[in-house]
Amino acid sequence: MAKSKVHKRGPAKAAMNITPLIDVTFQLIMFFMLVNNIAADEAIRLKVPALEDPKTRELGDVNRIIISVTSSDDYDDKAREANPLAFDPRARIISVGFRSWDLNQITMDDAMKELAEILEQEKARDPDVQVLLRGDAALHYQEIEPIMATITGAKIGTVNLVAELPQD
Amino acid sequence: MSSMSASRGGDVGDFVGRNIELVEHDDSRRKRELEPPEMVLNLTPMIDVIFQLLIYFVVTASFAVGEGVIVAKMPEGSGVEPSPLDPPKTRLIVQVNSVGADPTGYMITVQGRPERPTNFRELAEVLRQMRGVAAKEDDPVVIQPDGQVRWQHAVNAFNAAIAARYTDVRFGQSASD
Numbered sequence: 001m002a003k004s005k006v007h008k009r010g011p012a013k014a015a016m017n018i019t020p021l022i023d024v025t026f027q028l029i030m031f032f033m034l035v036n037n038i039a040a041d042e043a044i045r046l047k048v049p050a051l052e053d054p055k056t057r058e059l060g061d062v063n064r065i066i067i068s069v070t071s072s073d074d075y076d077d078k079a080r081e082a083n084p085l086a087f088d089p090r091a092r093i094i095s096v097g098f099r100s101w102d103l104n105q106i107t108m109d110d111a112m113k114e115l116a117e118i119l120e121q122e123k124a125r126d127p128d129v130q131v132l133l134r135g136d137a138a139l140h141y142q143e144i145e146p147i148m149a150t151i152t153g154a155k156i157g158t159v160n161l162v163a164e165l166p167q168d
Numbered sequence: 169m170s171s172m173s174a175s176r177g178g179d180v181g182d183f184v185g186r187n188i189e190l191v192e193h194d195d196s197r198r199k200r201e202l203e204p205p206e207m208v209l210n211l212t213p214m215i216d217v218i219f220q221l222l223i224y225f226v227v228t229a230s231f232a233v234g235e236g237v238i239v240a241k242m243p244e245g246s247g248v249e250p251s252p253l254d255p256p257k258t259r260l261i262v263q264v265n266s267v268g269a270d271p272t273g274y275m276i277t278v279q280g281r282p283e284r285p286t287n288f289r290e291l292a293e294v295l296r297q298m299r300g301v302a303a304k305e306d307d308p309v310v311i312q313p314d315g316q317v318r319w320q321h322a323v324n325a326f327n328a329a330i331a332a333r334y335t336d337v338r339f340g341q342s343a344s345d
Contacts, residue, residue: 009204019213026220033228048235049320052288055330056236085272085318132237135319142315144322148339160237163323 044095046070046136047080054166063126065119066162067151068095069144070136084137091143112150119154134162238327240339260298260309261340262291264325266316274321288324295332305334312340 046068071088080087094101094111096118101111122129131151135144151159260278267273276285278294280302285291299305309329313322322339329337 019216022213022217023220026217026224030220030224030227033224049323051324051327053292053327053331054236055327056238058234059237085320089271089316089318134235135323137318137320137323139319140315141313141317141319141322144319145315145339145341159240161240161323161326162235162237163327165234165236 044068044070044073044093044100045075046134047084047138048134049137049163050084051163054164056163056165058165059130059132059160062130063128064130064132064160065096065122066132066134067115067147068134069093069139069147071139087136087138089138089140089143091139094147108146112146115147116150116154119151119156123154123156129156130160131156131158132160132162238323238330240326240337258303258307260295260303260307260329260334262295262309262311262325262329264311264313264317264321266314266318272318274317276325288321288328291325292328292331295329295334299332299334306336307334308336308338309334310338310340 069091071090071092073093090103091108092103094103094115096115099114099118101114103111119131133144133147133151135147148159263277263279265275265277267275276288276291278285278291278298281294281298283294285294295309311322311325311329313325326337326339
């Protein structure tokens with residue numbers, strides 16, 4: 001039997017080298033995780049209200065429309081964490097799925113008309129659709145009120161207010 | 169060991185004056201042939217895998233706090249009209265007002281109660297005390313923030329009513345603008 005050039009004392013043993021397999025597996029896992037994160041980042045960044053004794057819960061697997069409202073599209077994590085309320089209280093960006101409105105370019109009334117159309121279409125497509133309202137913690141209540149009125153106007157009686165989950 | 173050093177001495181003697189580096193080279197090659205190969209743990213694949221794991225966790229760690237939902241009824245007056253057959257219920261009205269000096273401050277008033285809760289835990293406590301005494305748990309609780317109240321406080325007041333186990337909590341139209 002031919003001697004191994006490396007191991008002078010005996011023949012080469014047949015061993016399975018699983019290192020490349022593990023490498024490739026991790027590469028695949030990373031790829032899929034990255035792809036998933038991109039999907040999650042479609043929601044615009046804002047700081048939802050932090051609650052005292054939160055009673056929030058996670059919404060199950062339902063068809064949902066997420067409406068995000070914030071005052072600015074440049075989001076500074078550290079500043080927001082330090083003082084979530086020290087920001088412009090006026091709504092500027094409203095976004096639903098891929099559609100978004102900048103209130104510097106369109107009036108609130110026009111944006112609400114378009115939002116109402118979208119909501120009615122979605123409601124017609126799926127009557128059990130859930131609406132999630134992600135408002136930035138710093139906004140004034142009067143900025144969010146017209147959006148809630150629009151949701152009601154689309155005959156959607158309940159809305160899910162998005163806030164921080166309790167930290168276990 | 170002593171024989172080794174003796175043979176090395178001999179080798180060095182043979183090559184002295186020619187090339188000292190050649191001597192060293194020859195010596196180490198012979199040593200390798202004589203001694204059994206050393207057992208070496210190959211760390212490279214382990215380090216590879218550990219780096220993969222490290223990058224994986226760094227990338228997937230989400231530093232944002234998880235978001236959850238509270239189910240809310242919409243502002244009254246714009247929603248579905250209540251059926252006239254329903255018996256009238258006492259409504260608990262909770263007002264949340266902004267405070268002039270501090271843009272992020274708030275003031276809570278529960279209608280018909282003298283005390284002013286200073287935070288939302290106290291509000292939940294007041295509402296909890298009222299439940300079963302002045303109010304039933306299915307009585308509507310109407311949160312009435314004024315226009316200048318931050319959304320955080322409005323949602324907090326809402327959450328307090330849910331925490332006090334009221335089943336019908338809704339937003340009212342803003343008290344004043």
